[in-house]
Amino acid sequence: MLFNLLTSLIENYSFLNVFKYLTFRTGLSVITSLIVVFIIGGPLIKLFSEKMITGPIRQDGPIDHIIKKSGTPTMGGVIIIIGILSSTLLWADLTNVYIWTLVFVSLSLAALGLLDDILKIRLNNSAGLKSRYKFFGQVFISVITLFILIKYSEHEY
Numbered sequence: 156m157l158f159n160l161l162t163s164l165i166e167n168y169s170f171l172n173v174f175k176y177l178t179f180r181t182g183l184s185v186i187t188s189l190i191v192v193f194i195i196g197g198p199l200i201k202l203f204s205e206k207m208i209t210g211p212i213r214q215d216g217p218i219d220h221i222i223k224k225s226g227t228p229t230m231g232g233v234i235i236i237i238g239i240l241s242s243t244l245l246w247a248d249l250t251n252v253y254i255w256t257l258v259f260v261s262l263s264l265a266a267l268g269l270l271d272d273i274l275k276i277r278l279n280n281s282a283g284l285k286s287r288y289k290f291f292g293q294v295f296i297s298v299i300t301l302f303i304l305i306k307y308s309e310h311e312y
Contacts, residue, residue: 156244156245157246158174158180158245158247158249161174162175183242183245184243184245184246184247188238188239191242192235192237195234195238196234200231200234203229208230229272229276230269230272232272236262236265252304252307252308253304256300256304259299259300260300263296263299264293267284267293267296271284
């Protein structure tokens, strides 16, 4: 969003030309993502702790791990995805098919992880989604991504 806005103003304000450079926008994206994660991370972790959204701990691990991990909120991937998507949507060229492919893959894999965490919480079992279903989901997402890239990219064969 900001990329399109700022690059449209380059003719009037030449100092905005720096936003054309991918490395500059990458730096801004990293900083934006960090700020978003720091702002929303604490409140979301507090909310997950208050709502007792904690995953069960594997009992076959070391005792020290079981003690330290007990009561730790799950679904931390939500914070990471929000950080990634917010910075991507702010600083990326939204007319690029590869950006939307990135958004699709990120959200799809996040949904798969969310389903895994929900099953862990609901079933009170550290196994979550069976590994064959996780693998099938990842392959399915990969096939769709491959189709999108073949169909909509301007790459010549």
